[in-house]
Amino acid sequence: MNIDEFKKFAGASIDYIADYCENIRDVAVLPNVEPGYLSQQLPKRAPEQPEHWTKLMTDLDESIKPGLTHWHSPYFHAYFPTAQSYPAIIGELFMAGIGAVGTDWESSPAIVELEVRVMDWLAKILGLPEEFLNCSDGPGGGVIQNAASDSTLVGLLSASDKKIKQLKRLDPRTTKSEIRGKLVAYTSKESNSSVEKSGLIASVKMRLLPTDSEGSLRGRALNEAVSKDLAEGLIPFCVVASLGTTGTCAMDNVEELGEICLKQGMWLHVDAAYAGTALACPEYRYLLKGIEYVDSFNFNPHKWMLVNGDCSAMWFRNCKYVEEAFEKKSTLSQSVVPEIERWQIPNVRRFRALKLWFVIRIYGVDGIQKHVRHHVSLAKHFEALVNADERFEVVISSLGVVCFKLLRDEALTQVILEKIAKRKNIFIMPYYYKSQLLFRFVVCSRFTQYEDIDKSWQEILSQTDEVLSKKGE
Numbered sequence: 001m002n003i004d005e006f007k008k009f010a011g012a013s014i015d016y017i018a019d020y021c022e023n024i025r026d027v028a029v030l031p032n033v034e035p036g037y038l039s040q041q042l043p044k045r046a047p048e049q050p051e052h053w054t055k056l057m058t059d060l061d062e063s064i065k066p067g068l069t070h071w072h073s074p075y076f077h078a079y080f081p082t083a084q085s086y087p088a089i090i091g092e093l094f095m096a097g098i099g100a101v102g103t104d105w106e107s108s109p110a111i112v113e114l115e116v117r118v119m120d121w122l123a124k125i126l127g128l129p130e131e132f133l134n135c136s137d138g139p140g141g142g143v144i145q146n147a148a149s150d151s152t153l154v155g156l157l158s159a160s161d162k163k164i165k166q167l168k169r170l171d172p173r174t175t176k177s178e179i180r181g182k183l184v185a186y187t188s189k190e191s192n193s194s195v196e197k198s199g200l201i202a203s204v205k206m207r208l209l210p211t212d213s214e215g216s217l218r219g220r221a222l223n224e225a226v227s228k229d230l231a232e233g234l235i236p237f238c239v240v241a242s243l244g245t246t247g248t249c250a251m252d253n254v255e256e257l258g259e260i261c262l263k264q265g266m267w268l269h270v271d272a273a274y275a276g277t278a279l280a281c282p283e284y285r286y287l288l289k290g291i292e293y294v295d296s297f298n299f300n301p302h303k304w305m306l307v308n309g310d311c312s313a314m315w316f317r318n319c320k321y322v323e324e325a326f327e328k329k330s331t332l333s334q335s336v337v338p339e340i341e342r343w344q345i346p347n348v349r350r351f352r353a354l355k356l357w358f359v360i361r362i363y364g365v366d367g368i369q370k371h372v373r374h375h376v377s378l379a380k381h382f383e384a385l386v387n388a389d390e391r392f393e394v395v396i397s398s399l400g401v402v403c404f405k406l407l408r409d410e411a412l413t414q415v416i417l418e419k420i421a422k423r424k425n426i427f428i429m430p431y432y433y434k435s436q437l438l439f440r441f442v443v444c445s446r447f448t449q450y451e452d453i454d455k456s457w458q459e460i461l462s463q464t465d466e467v468l469s470k471k472g473e
């Protein structure tokens with residue numbers, strides 16, 4: 001492809017993306033295809049001869065688009081939001097165009113220095129304490145990871161290495177594997193599956209503890225589990241708390257958990273993958289209660305903060321532990337810039353700071369706050385609609401997530417959800433919570449407006465009416 005063709009391809013692509021976004025409201029949120037639909041269309045071998053880009057655009061439209069779930073449709077209410085915004089799309093484009101990767105500072109100074117600075121901006125936007133900042137005098141700092149899953153794993157590996165080294169210093173005769181075999185980490189039953197997976201990868205026991213009636217992991221449950229494990233000669237070493245669980249967006253009690261962590265010498269990692277973005281608004285900063293106990297903290301700008309994936313922000317109170325865990329030696333004799341490549345699993349980094357920088361500058365803190373408040377207000381509007389119908393009850397509502405149930409006949413929830421799924425007008429999911437089947441509704445798209453929420457609610461109502469009238473209610 002020559003430069004002229006590249007310019008034409010790029011121009012046509014931007015037009016395509018702009019049209020896609022502009023018309024997303026009119027496209028069915030869920031695809032209407034059967035498994036294998038695409039495999040039947042795709043040739044079994046790669047083309048021998050070069051093809052023209054216009055052919056690709058046609059195939060994109062005719063073969064790929066019909067099989068897409070439109071995550072940015074205003075009628076997408078499943079999972080959590082995945083971020084997309086114009087500045088971040090352009091940031092991705094520049095990242096690809098520049099095509100550089102950063103390892104240490106010398107590999108590409110701008111990549112490292114921009115990341116160091118925007119991570120400080122971000123920490124300040126969220127109201128994280130000074131100790132976590134790259135620019136602070138202390139040993140803390142922040143880095144962009146691929147995903148919250150990586151952040152939890154990195155936190156867990158840092159914590160286990162810290163504990164193993166501490167215990168070996170006390171008793172040099174014990175082996176690392178003896179200690180590792182006794183390590184226990186804790187999280188709640190409601191935490192994301194990636195937390196349990198990180199325990200598997202790190203080869204440590206991960207206890208899934210019960211939550212209170214609000215879905216929050218409390219000090220009491222942790223205390224009981226820790227006491228039991230200590231009595232059995234095990235070594236509690238880490239707690240992974242969730243601010244915003246995946247199912248119901250419940251908030252663990254970081255302060256209560258932190259007090260126990262301090263007493264027992266355990267590392268406290270906070271996973272705020274979705275809800276962390278809300279901290280941009282001062283009215284949600286109360287969620288940071290107990291942050292003084294936290295050793296590492298992570299949230300995903302690629303979920304709710306308008307930065308296309310992948311972009312997961314992670315901070316450490318003391319980076320020494322992650323550096324020691326990865327045994328990554330310093331490459332600079334006197335580092336002016338933090339060596340952030342020592343705080344992550346891959347050796348290289350893509351220029352992800354660019355899209356974060358674009359989003360923060362083009363939206364401003366004000367724009368990010370407006371986005372959060374708009375989504376929360378849409379969720380409140382939806383909650384009011386549910387509450388106004390006496391057949392339903394809101395079980396939990398937190399930020400952009402509303403979980404509700406059918407009051408008289410829970411068994412019909414499944415039938416209603418199946419009917420909604422078949423019609424493909426909106427995308428919502430079931431969630432099993434404390435033995436109840438709930439409707440889980442999330443405000444996801446940045447394009448969603450009040451009328452869209454009304455329309456989604458009408459879809460739920462129409463299917464409920466149909467199912468209940470058949471049952472003669």
Ligand code: PLP
Pocket residue numbers: 080146147148149150191192194242244245246271272273274300312
């Ligand atoms: N933590 C929470 C609370 C989540 O909701 C999710 C995903 O939804 C994750 C972690 C995993 O995020 P990632 O895909 O960035 O690993």
